[in-house]
Amino acid sequence: MKLAVQVNEGPYQHQASDSAYHFTKAALEKGHEVFRVFFYHDGVLNGTRLTTPPQDDRNIVNRWVELAEKYDLDLVLCVAAAQRRGLVDEGEAQRNGKDATNIAPKFRISGLGQLIEAAIQSDRLVVFGD
Amino acid sequence: MKLAVQVNEGPYQHQASDSAYHFTKAALEKGHEVFRVFFYHDGVLNGTRLTTPPQDDRNIVNRWVELAEKYDLDLVLCVAAAQRRGLVDEGEAQRNGKDATNIAPKFRISGLGQLIEAAIQSDRLVVFGD
Amino acid sequence: MSDVKKFMYLNRRAPYGTIYAWESLEVILIGAAFDQEVSLMCMDDGVYQLVKGSDTSQSDMKNFMPTYRTLGDYGVRHMYVDKASLEARGLTQDDLIEVAWEDFETEEEVDNIVEIVDADQVAKLMAESEVVFS
Amino acid sequence: MSDVKKFMYLNRRAPYGTIYAWESLEVILIGAAFDQEVSLMCMDDGVYQLVKGSDTSQSDMKNFMPTYRTLGDYGVRHMYVDKASLEARGLTQDDLIEVAWEDFETEEEVDNIVEIVDADQVAKLMAESEVVFS
Amino acid sequence: MADLHTVNKSPFEKNSLETAIRYSMAGSSILLLEDGVYGATKGTAMEGMVKDAMGDKKVYALRSDLMARAIKEDRVIDGVEIVDYAGFVDLVEANDKVQAWL
């Protein structure tokens, strides 16, 4: 089965990102294909490399990065949502005159069309949010 | 009257930050003292300088900055909440080995004791959140 | 698999208190380019998204409500409103915007694609969809 | 104004689904250093914060529930639980943790400061507080 | 002793308004803001609850949030007082403390 996963909430504040991660990992381990994980609304906050969670807690951002490295996952942050919330890669920094970036490796910023395309190309869209 | 204001949600996602801003501004314009605005939970996300909201929408971060400049407001982001969510100033970047900062001017990162102190020192604590 | 799917956008949130209504609307606008078969379902507090007369002049928030009126031009074919949700809120069709729709090829026109449906119809319409966006 | 205020921490959220329960607990822990008169009020889904037996071994989340048991050591004098909220959820005092409290100066001891209160008491206790944290 | 209780949730989505009414003392003030202002509307399933509360409590609603949500003044329950942010500040000052039912 080919899956599209949508994540609507940021890490830690809501459990949605945890649920999406565990679901995605389980699907990959069962041999299913994950076409794309699309981060929308506050979900774009999963893609910052600047978090330092407590030592005795999970590192949500790194978990996504490691899963992406292992399975060559496509992790996409919605550009409009990212701009509102201050998620920035090199291209965005140049376009919008920002003096820093904060995006984590393996994440990329792109348009909402990536969500629509994922929904069309996949057998199932699974949404996690608040 | 001396006020402490607490903001629990990030900009745009929830209206809480808008309400807190308009309330704080109205209080200051009436001549009341705002001892401190404390940003907790996702509220710390109000303190990033990397946002680029749409041209036809309000700039929530800049609004806080301008209010702080005009009235010498104390805008404090909770350090524990900020670390989880990737809000970083120079000190935090050094301590946690981060290669960038994203904090906006006029905001500072400090401990939860600043909230307790504000509640003790102020006549009223007003909380905005989800 | 056909490249045209039945999309259902499920709206259950009030506008302004959170950004879900506005950012979900942005998905619909962008999605128009993909020529899918698109419906909107408003229930619970989502019915407030279609109430006319919003005025944000004293809120310093962007008034995105007029955009709903243009959804017919963005390929949305049906905008359904759950009857029970509407009634619990003391609202009627008169309180809601009207959205026109026209097929430029066949010249078929519909004056208003905003339609109130009962619980059985809601369940059936959602079940018939192929993708639900929440 | 006295430097000792009556603080009430109002908890209305379930643990884990959102971070409010955990981060609110952090406020109480830090607040202990300020020697205020501190009570906790759990109502609505907040009563779930005091249910014993949480096991996060399969969730990869930090289990912060044991921390509630230590609140007596952090200067919390009362942990109130709204009766109606508890009953609606099919819970009784037996399902809740016990939290001991001791005054090291007077050697006064209380075995369990977790107390079930009815609606009138809840309203009165909150009204008597000087600061409510939400 | 009188408190200001703030409610920012739609009463159809969450029980915050109901809880605020039940657990506040007679003489309290309740301010509806953000999505909470839907609770101030005439003709809804919640109207009775709000009217009952007004027997011994005062209910306010924030004007800018009513306007954004297209709730005209004639749709607001009689007796609910409409205030702006300056009025919100006055309510905070006039009461002993503020309790937010988030």
Next chain:
Amino acid sequence: MADLHTVNKSPFEKNSLETAIRYSMAGSSILLLEDGVYGATKGTAMEGMVKDAMGDKKVYALRSDLMARAIKEDRVIDGVEIVDYAGFVDLVEANDKVQAWL
């Protein structure tokens, strides 16, 4: 045609479970996760609603979320099937689509 409906909200906080039950077809599956698993508990004010739903729908609850919330198996309503994330994936595959009642 059968769908999987996911509910991640406590039924005491939001009406998502009630709405999911009311607006899903007979033969649907409902998966409770996150705070939604509170809806799977015996002896609550919501138990009757869930049992009624099980007349023509299948209800599942996610094990790790039950455990985190201290809901032991003997407190789970009879007939509610407990699944892990692999089971969640299987449910997604077994149904035509997934509808999230956020």
